[in-house]
Structure formats: structure tokens, C-alpha cells
Amino acid sequence: MADHHTYGTSTHTAGELVRLVSDRLGLVFTERDSDYRGVYHLADTPNGRIEIQPNPIPGDDEEDDLYAPEHPVAQVLLLTTTPTPDPALRTRLDSIEGLTHLDHETA
Template sequence: MDAYDTYGTSAYPVAELARLLTEQLGVSFIERDSCYRGVYLVADAGTQRVEIQPNAIPGDDDEDDFYDGDHPGIQTLVLVSGPHRDNPLTAHLDSIDALTALRRHPAR
């Protein structure tokens, strides 16, 4: 089973965080659009998939819903998944000011 980590920040909007991670990790983000998630960004970092997602997503009733309802005060989410936890990537994300680990689900 894969490892899944969720990080959050209210200091960086999606585009700014993508620029920062592109510079620091040397990855390229691709924009995706989902009827469920709205517009989000995806990059591959080795065996890890890194997604940058706004927490507020368009709802069916013209009201925003939260992708992560447990953290409604968080503006931007970083979702990391892979077959195992990449310790250098995790350490790098943990070192970014104003980016907080919200949830970690270990690989089994």
C-alpha cells in the first residue's frame, strides 16, 4: 500500500508554491482540471507524485467546498503519494517555512 502525506499552508497560493517547489525540487508541474477537485497541479518527483491543490474547490451550489474539511483555514494543500515515503523529499517539504504536515499515512 502507498504512503500518503498531506501538507498545508496559507502563506502560499497554488501558483507561488508550485514555482517554489519547481525551483527547489527540479520538477515540472502540469495543470489538471477535475469536476470534483477543480484545477490542481501534478508533478512526478522520482517515485513520488506531488500534487498542489487549493483547499477551496467549487461546489455545486456556487459555494466553495473544502478538499480537506478537517483544515478549513488552510488555503493550499500539497499531496504526496508513492509506494514508500521518500525521506529526502519529506525532509525537504518539512523544512519549508509555513508548510505544515497535516497528515501522514504510512505505507503498509
């Protein structure tokens, strides 16, 4: 079982959010480049992983597509994956001004 959460912001850039989350959680993010997702940032946590990426991603037709089209207002997304629910992580992320919890899924 995995617990997935999606957060979004239009207040912070991806770089600003990486810095805020790094400071708040003591994590180190690495920048990744994907043909599908564009540039995103990944941090492994003791209990899962956190990814930060722009919602608009480069499309094949020179137009940007949305990674999460169901959340078009969010310019930057933060995605968490943990094996079980992690209320402490949720509390710490919820305390970041301008970051909004958008979705939760258990798989």
C-alpha cells in the same frame, strides 16, 4: 503499500507553492482541471507524485467546498504519494517556510 502525506499553507497561493516546490525539487508541474477537484497541479517524481491544489474547491451549489475539511485553515494543500516512506522528500518539503505537515497515512 503507499505512503501519503498532506501539507498545507495559508501563506502561499497555489501558484507560489508550485514555483517554490519546483525550484526546491527540480520538478515540472502540469495544470489539470477536474470537475471534482477544480484546478490543481501535478508533478510526477522518480518515486511517486506530488499534487498542489487549493483547499476550497467549487461546489455544485455555487458555494466552495473544502477538499480537506479536516484542515479548514489551510488554503492550499500539497499531497504526496510514494510507494514507500521517503524521508529525503519530507525533509526538503519541511524546509519550505509556511508549509506545514498536516497528515500522514499508509495504505
